[in-house]
Structures are given as structure tokens and as C-alpha cells.
Amino acid sequence: MSSTTTPRLLGSGPIVMVDDDETDTYLMTRAHKRSGVAHELLTFDGGPAFLAYVSSLDLDVDDLPALVILDINMPEMDGFEVLEALRANDGFHAVPIAMFYTNSDHSADRARAAENGCELVEKHTTTKEAAAFLASLAS
Amino acid sequence: MSTSAIEVAHRHLSLDSAFERLPTPALIVDRRSLDLLHANRAAAALLGDPRQADATVVGRPLAGFVVEPSTPLHELLSTAATRGPVDVELESLDGRRNGATIGVAAASVPEVDGPVPWVVSLQPIRKASSGFASLNQKVLEDNQRALNRQREKLSAANAELRAAQDRLIRMNSDLDHFAHIAAHDLREPCRRQIGLIDALQEDLGPDLTDDVRWQLTALARHSVAMLDMVDGFRALADLAGPEVELSTVDLGALVGRILDDHADGLADAEVRCSLPAAVTGYEPLLAILYRQLVDNAIRHGARPLRIEIGSDVEDDRTVYTVTNTAEPDRVLGNDPLRAFVRGSGDNAGTGLGLSACVRVVQRHGGHISVEPTDGTFAVRFTLERRES
Numbered sequence: 197m198s199s200t201t202t203p204r205l206l207g208s209g210p211i212v213m214v215d216d217d218e219t220d221t222y223l224m225t226r227a228h229k230r231s232g233v234a235h236e237l238l239t240f241d242g243g244p245a246f247l248a249y250v251s252s253l254d255l256d257v258d259d260l261p262a263l264v265i266l267d268i269n270m271p272e273m274d275g276f277e278v279l280e281a282l283r284a285n286d287g288f289h290a291v292p293i294a295m296f297y298t299n300s301d302h303s304a305d306r307a308r309a310a311e312n313g314c315e316l317v318e319k320h321t322t323t324k325e326a327a328a329f330l331a332s333l334a335s
Numbered sequence: 336m337s338t339s340a341i342e343v344a345h346r347h348l349s350l351d352s353a354f355e356r357l358p359t360p361a362l363i364v365d366r367r368s369l370d371l372l373h374a375n376r377a378a379a380a381l382l383g384d385p386r387q388a389d390a391t392v393v394g395r396p397l398a399g400f401v402v403e404p405s406t407p408l409h410e411l412l413s414t415a416a417t418r419g420p421v422d423v424e425l426e427s428l429d430g431r432r433n434g435a436t437i438g439v440a441a442a443s444v445p446e447v448d449g450p451v452p453w454v455v456s457l458q459p460i461r462k463a464s465s466g467f468a469s470l471n472q473k474v475l476e477d478n479q480r481a482l483n484r485q486r487e488k489l490s491a492a493n494a495e496l497r498a499a500q501d502r503l504i505r506m507n508s509d510l511d512h513f514a515h516i517a518a519h520d521l522r523e524p525c526r527r528q529i530g531l532i533d534a535l536q537e538d539l540g541p542d543l544t545d546d547v548r549w550q551l552t553a554l555a556r557h558s559v560a561m562l563d564m565v566d567g568f569r570a571l572a573d574l575a576g577p578e579v580e581l582s583t584v585d586l587g588a589l590v591g592r593i594l595d596d597h598a599d600g601l602a603d604a605e606v607r608c609s610l611p612a613a614v615t616g617y618e619p620l621l622a623i624l625y626r627q628l629v630d631n632a633i634r635h636g637a638r639p640l641r642i643e644i645g646s647d648v649e650d651d652r653t654v655y656t657v658t659n660t661a662e663p664d665r666v667l668g669n670d671p672l673r674a675f676v677r678g679s680g681d682n683a684g685t686g687l688g689l690s691a692c693v694r695v696v697q698r699h700g701g702h703i704s705v706e707p708t709d710g711t712f713a714v715r716f717t718l719e720r721r722e723s
Contacts, residue, residue, distance in 0.1 A: 298522050
């Protein structure tokens with residue numbers, strides 16, 4: 197894993213994963229079950245669907261996501277565009293966000309993530325690794 | 336003739352209006368000995384030749400006219416003495432040239448003892464003769480045209496060079512972009528493949544037959560190898576960039592993983608591996624290097640295959656070696672490194688292998704060599720990068 201610090205869950209809301217690839221979503225879902233983490237896992241297949249969910253939240257009533265995991269390379273809106281849209285929403289300033297990458301570990305991406313108060317995390321290969329990652333968030 | 340005599344001659348000369356003053360230095364030539372030798376010496380002195388003129392002069396002012404080149408100077412002086420100042424081009428024996436007006440002034444200098452001097456006034460030509468001037472002008476124009484042609488050629492060559500440079504920059508950018516995209520596009524399916532195989536193995540668990548378990552394990556292993564190669568390919572493409580980071584590498588562990596990946600090919604081989612646990616290097620690139628060396632040992636090594644992977648300190652440097660048994664009659668040609676990496680026929684390697692081995696070592700500031708002997712094949716290299 198290439199992140200320098202592991203993000204932490206904030207509050208009791210769901211862990212949200214935004215990724216256009218159904219295999220990655222499937223594997224993360226398996227990992228979530230194995231991890232034993234109490235937080236619900238919600239998955240969205242792209243930025244527009246996720247931002248629609250965000251705008252539907254009643255911030256006085258609903259739990260904010262405990263963590264948002266964004267894939268970087270997505271069609272329509274890439275992870276950074278979703279990140280910037282999220283940070284533009286006052287209610288989401290404090291929500292922890294992790295950007296998942298497989299190839300975009302360039303310093304420019306790291307800098308852009310850091311500017312938006314976000315961690316860059318390498319995508320996991322096995323269920324075991326992903327489960328360990330989720331468990332570490334809650335510990 | 337002393338300076339004072341020249342000064343006296345100046346005061347007493349009845350000079351023609353063609354020249355109003357004597358130039359300095361003025362040459363004084365004895366008319367009575369106005370011969371070729373003296374005349375040439377006089378011309379040489381005017382032109383700065385170190386052989387100096389003799390020292391007496393006599394003459395009368397004359398009307399000027401242009402003299403043909405190559406007329407001996409003493410004839411010019413005689414002509415000038417009778418017909419007045421003449422415009423000439425003088426050339427010394429050692430090739431010095433200058434235009435001059437030769438005038439001869441009569442002088443009666445009673446204060447001077449000895450022969451009455453003639454003052455030969457040699458002045459720089461104010462208006463060149465038509466022949467000399469047009470020759471000069473033609474030469475200048477020819478030179479200018481030649482210079483202009485050279486400038487045009489240079490300008491065209493520079494424009495071509497800039498265009499070629501622009502093309503090269505675009506190609507490098509395209510190649511870099513391709514490497515980035517290709518590495519990503521190749522990496523994603525590999526990673527997902529490994530994840531799905533892992534999920535399959537979990538879900539099927541104890542229901543797996545030995546065959547299916549072996550197949551899934553092999554699938555996973557090859558996918559990992561593919562992932563490593565993609566990472567290595569990406570790292571290779573980024574060799575000059577800042578993204579490849581120097582770190583402390585556990586070489587023994589890295590090579591151990593590579594040997595595990597090659598478990599099938601090494602099933603009947605004897606392998607010994609002893610490497611340092613802390614080496615400064617670029618881990619993805621070292622993975623490429625050792626993977627290539629092990630691959631080639633398996634493909635080309637003589638059976639029964641024996642591979643030794645180790646290091647030694649020689650002259651204060653650590654030299655890493657990968658040695659395998661080899662066919663004694665294997666022909667390697669003039670470039671054994673190329674032959675060993677490329678192989679032949681079904682075992683032909685790829686350009687990536689050759690480039691990778693050499694470039695990885697070069698990227699580490701080291702040197703790589705191949706030492707084939709009768710019965711063994713050894714690749715030796717150094718890794719000399721230091722963390723700053």
C-alpha cells in the first residue's frame with residue numbers, strides 16, 4: 197500500500213465506494229463482509245450517481261458517510277472531479293476521503309489529493325488485503 | 336640618411352599638387368642607383384617587409400597616370416620622375432600588397448652632403464585604379480554571395496533540425512503516454528484476475544480437486560508475474576522520471592519471490608541463492624533484472640540445471656552474479672549479452688529483455704558483463720546507486 201497514512205472512519209455512517217468497475221466493487225463487497233466492520237457499505241458506479249445520493253442527504257437527520265472511497269479512473273467524472281465537487285459541499289468538508297489508484301501514483305496526483313485533504317491508496321488485489329484495510333480503518 | 340636630412344628635404348621640396356605632404360614613413364631612394372634591387376627594397380619597406388630600403392633620393396614632379404600591374408618599381412620611379420605621380424599596386428616578395436601613389440619630387444638640398452636626394456612619396460591610394468578596384472569589388476561580391484549561400488544552407492539545416500526535434504519530442508510524449516495508458520490498461524485486468532482467482536479459491540475451498548487447486552494456483556502465479564512485468568514495464572518507461580524511487584531492497588526476499596514464481600521451471604534444478612538483505616536500488620527494476628536472468632537460465636541452461644545467485648566483494652565493490660550450467664558448444668557470437676537474452680527459435684526473447692537488463696544496471700550506475708566459460712554461463716553486474 198502506498199499511502200503514507202491510513203484514513204480513519206468518522207462517525208457511524210456508511211462506508212461509500214464509488215467505482216465504475218463491477219469486479220472491484222464485488223471484491224470490496226466480499227472484503228467488507230470478511231472484515232467484520234460494522235459500518236454499512238454503499239457502492240455507486242460513478243460520480244453522477246454518488247453526487248445525486250449526496251444531494252439527497254438531509255444533513256440534520258442522515259448520517260454522513262464515515263468514509264468515501266473514490267476510484268480515480270472513471271468515465272464521465274474522474275475521481276478528482278468527484279472529490280472537488282464533494283469538497284465544494286460545505287457539509288462534506290470533514291468527511292474522510294480516500295482515492296484508490298492502480299496506476300496514477302504520480303506526484304501530481306498525490307499533490308492534488310493532498311490539496312483536497314485526501315489520501316491516495318493503492319487498490320488491493322486480494323479480498324484478504326482489502327478486508328485488512330477496512331479493519332484497519334475501524335481500529 | 337638621417338632624419339634631419341628628410342626634414343630638410345621636406346622644407347625644400349618643390350612638390351607637385353598631386354601630393355601635398357610626405358607620408359610617414361617616407362622612402363628616400365638614390366636615383367643614381369635606381370635599379371630593381373633598390374626599387375624592390377623600397378616597395379618592401381613601404382609594405383612592412385623587414386628588408387629595409389637604402390637611403391637616398393632624387394627626382395622631379397611629374398603628371399600622374401595609371402601604371403599596369405607587374406611593372407618593376409624602378410621603371411615606375413623613372414616614369415614618375417619624367418611624367419609625374421602614378422597609382423600602382425605594390426606587392427612584396429612575401430606577398431604583402433597595398434595600393435600606392437608614387438610621386439617623385441625634385442629637391443635641391445644644399446645642406447645635405449653627398450648625392451642630392453630624391454624624395455619618393457609613397458601614399459596610400461585614394462582612388463583605386465579601375466582594374467584593381469573592380470577586381471577587388473568582384474572578389475568581395477563573390478565572397479558575399481558565397482557567404483549568403485552558406486547562411487541560407489545553415490538556416491535551412493537549422494529549420495530541419497528544429498522540425499526533427501519537435502517530432503522527437505512529440506514521439507517521446509506519445510510513447511510516454513502509451514506506456515502510461517498501456518501499463519494501466521494491462522495492470523487493471525491482471526489485478527482483478529488475481530482477486531477473482533483468490534475469491535474462487537476461497538469459495539471452492541475444500542471442494543477443490545488437486546488438479547483444480549493446482550490450476551488456480553498456477554493461474555494466480557502467472558497473473559502475479561504479469562502484474563510484476565507490467566509494473567516493471569511501467570518502471571522501465573519511467574526510468575528517467577522521478578517516479579522510480581530509490582529504496583532499500585531486500586534482494587534475497589525479492590529473488591526468493593521470483594524463484595517461487597518459476598517453481599515449475601526449477602522443479603528439477605538445483606538452485607542456490609545467497610544475497611544481501613539490504614541493497615540500495617529501484618525495486619521494480621531489480622525485479623525485472625532477476626526475473627530475466629532466471630528466465631534465461633531456465634530456457635538456455637544445460638541439464639541438469641544448476642543456478643547460483645549470489646554476490647561477492649571485489650575491489651571494494653559488490654559484484655552480483657547469476658551463474659547457470661550451459662552447453663559447452665553454445666555459440667554466443669560477438670555480443671554474448673544480446674545472444675543470451677534473445678535466445679533463438681522458440682526460446683527467442685524480446686527486445687524488452689535486452690533493454691531491461693542493460694538499462695536496469697545502467698540505471699543503477701553499474702556495469703554488466705557476461706562470462707561464458709566451458710560448462711557455465713555467468714552474468715555479473717554491479718549496482719552502484721547510493722541514497723543521497
